[in-house]
Amino acid sequence: MTPLLSVQGVTKRYGAHIGCADVSFDLYPGEVMGIVGESGSGKSTLLNCLAGHQPPDGGQVVFDTRADGPRDTVRMSEPERRMLGRTDWAFVHQHARDGLRMGVSAGGNVGERLMAVGARYYGDIRHKATDWLARVEIDESRIDDRPTTFSGGMQQRLQIARNLVTGPRLVFMDEPTGGLDVSVQARLLDLLRGLVRDMGLSAIIVTHDLAVVRLLADRLMVMKSGHVVESGLTDQVLDDPQHAYSQLLVSSVLQV
């Protein structure tokens, strides 16, 4: 089986400071990988390098494209990479405001991504937008409201709808449940789990919440100071961590 995403030696420096160093892994279709680590460990830098938001200083990010098979997205032309970002890739930001257009209605936010890939018929776009709002549990009556009138949890769900409407194959998520209260978090996780399973998505989820990765991720990578210190099956890394830092991380979680 060809990996959907094959990452080799990705490195990013900020001057003398290391963002992330020599990260390599393969992600297969349908796999969900979590990346955990304390803040400043380089997990968001890595995610941005993988998603083409930041150019890495070295390494390859090879994506198995629908049309041409495996291609190194780092060396791809900007328009090609942007096209990937609108079709096969999706990026869910921690702050929904970064991923939404706040001045456009909820329906418009979902429809815009459809139009970006060539949808033109208003009836279809509206219909699909309505369908997706329902899937993320946003009431149809809110379709013409702007996201500024939505709660944080609703904004996050709207962002997910906007991202998934074009049927991407790989979703990058940066702290998707950060800043939400726990009841909203549970609902969002439940939703994401269902979507990942039903659509057969692959996903890379950056978070510092170990409960989130236990629930969503098949595999886990633990980062510290820009380096991957441990990786493996999620429950194995959480229940039998091998590296000193992973042990510290797991043992630091407060029991409820």
Next chain:
Amino acid sequence: MIQLTDVSKTFTLHNQGSAVIEVLRDVDLTVAPGECVALTGASGAGKSTLMRMIYGNYLAQAGQIRIGDLDIVQAEPREIIRLRREVLGYVSQFLRVVPRVPTLDVVAEPLRAVGTPAEAAEARARTLLQQLNIPHRLWSLSPTTFSGGEQQRVNIARGFAHTYPALLLDEPTASLDAANREVVLGLIETAKARGAAIIGIFHDEAARARVCDREIDVTRFTPGLAA
């Protein structure tokens, strides 16, 4: 079906003075299809640790753990995930579920994961919940608020939904009343009859005597405890 060769396990506690605890050494164990083997030994002998290693939840430091054709000590995460989905079932002592998911879906999920159509999966889940005497009115509720015994039975129903060729059972009859204990022993016997290789931990001696073909005292693999 399940074969362990020279398996060893140590825990290194880096944050507690790098203490190294040697838990198991040179474990050799074979379970054939249709056979049920009981792990015995005092509390702390390493029964659960050994079982978790066979499930890939704990990492072995040395040796081979073969389930069918796969050596899980060397396997990639996705191979272990596929193995757990199709081949290797595990009934733990505690039910761990996603909040908000109804009991019926919790039980049907392992079948859905191997591609069984929704209706067939639900029918099987219904049969199992009925057999295990979970009241019908609870099926649409999440098991998170159920009593300990009910959760245990939901867990068993889930573990027996798919016909795994290999099964790990951690205290499957603990905290059950006589009638339900009988049902669980029946499920184990049925699984054996269809050729499942089973490893179990049973503190219930009568249950062990009834369903297990052999006993293996884990103490003999425990450094410092071996006679």
